[in-house]
Amino acid sequence: MRNDDFIAGCAELAMLLEVSATPKPGNVDRTHDFQDVTYEHFLASAVGISPVFKKAASTRFQIGDLIFDAVNASTQWQKAGNCHFGATVLLIPLCVAAGKSSKLSQLKQKVVGVVKNTTSADAVQFYKSFHCVDVRVQERHFLDVKDPKSLQTILDQDLTLYKIMQLSSPNDTLAREWVEGFPRTFHGSQLMQQYFQSGLSVNDSIVQLFLKLLGEFPDTLIAKKWGMEVAREVSTTARGVMRDGDVQDFDRDLVQRKINPGTTADLVIASLFVTLLGGLRY
């Protein structure tokens, strides 16, 4: 298997394993759909984006163009919109970094270089990709993604995509991953290896990983939809469930309240990518 095929496969399989893991409280999984997006939409989205990951691994394309391409590729076979926007924001630079060195030990250093080297052209493409998806964003950001003038501001001020992520990072865990060198991603990957090596199945390892990351990091998507207080409450509950709770009950409660920890799912996907790249076979 070619190296770019392997990298793209790790990214795609990470998406498939994440959405399949059950019970994964509050999110679409193989046992429950949302009204407007189903499990099968996520499967099709992952298959659609895979060639873009392969392009990323070839290291010949720009991050902004790749994120833009991924948004369109996601809907090749499904009509529920881009179900993997957040995951893509993490996976694209990780795939580029993996393409630059086959040594896993260098991945962290490489991905830091990749995101720091982004340009204002990447930022423009990133902003344009928002027009193709319905992504929940901060409303008071001085660069409103719904305002076409933002594109001119980006170019006038030479704001790189890395700089945009710095601006967003106080309220966005994914942006913080970019700025801080993907610490939650690599931390999650270590956890995944531990859970799997302890004898848990792939499914149960991912469920544990999800609960653990949700407990540690209040979910950005929940915070944007329901406020930080709710996000913190959900994290507290997740920690309790890991100690001695019922994950099925937790799932039912979140689904009923329409609270979905989508950013945690993105972190889980990025962590699984690193774990698969590191040689996980099951």
Place this chain on the structure above:
Amino acid sequence: MRNDDFIAGCAELAMLLEVSATPKPGNVDRTHDFQDVTYEHFLASAVGISPVFKKAASTRFQIGDLIFDAVNASTQWQKAGNCHFGATVLLIPLCVAAGKSSKLSQLKQKVVGVVKNTTSADAVQFYKSFHCVDVRVQERHFLDVKDPKSLQTILDQDLTLYKIMQLSSPNDTLAREWVEGFPRTFHGSQLMQQYFQSGLSVNDSIVQLFLKLLGEFPDTLIAKKWGMEVAREVSTTARGVMRDGDVQDFDRDLVQRKINPGTTADLVIASLFVTLLGGLRY
């Protein structure tokens, strides 16, 4: 999206949708595993084989080599062996045919040409690929796949892979697809379109397709494991379930008796491939 990416994606998504459809009586689906092979093994196998479908769509490689490659690629991330051997035997020539013409109306004619043009070198590679998988085969075939002398016989008698399929066709539905021009595959694709257009979900359309094909064609894998009488009995039950039965009961019964209609799953995958290639979006 490039055409070979699109073709490979259709093949891979067909595999993912088939294994995900539930309840799919007797086979691994998203709600039940077998002891030695789980749902996650099928996901990883599909992702692993995808680059081989892309090679097939480029039309620059030999069918036998591609089938051999697919066997190895299947286990890139999973250790349960090749879960998709039968599906690959159908999908590889279909992908090659799709790569030769973008017109769906020409697919049938093209795939007939592809399988008829196979050589004894393809047959040798096909036989070699059996050594990498644990596939149930007829024991009294004069070309025993477990006997290395068979490879010499193939070359001495210039037996093409198409000829081998002709020899196997009386007792093997997949071989019959090759010899007869994939009639069940195209029939299944028309059924899938009808079910989906009638308003059924993707999942329920696939379950209906599975039951319908199982009812029409006694399953080869069941016949090889349990005898043709059992295979016919299962087909009769499938027809009854479609009229007024309980598909969950049927599933439980087959799982308990370890009767798995694996060849029907292969036909469903091939049918889904043609449907996706024809433009199915959901």
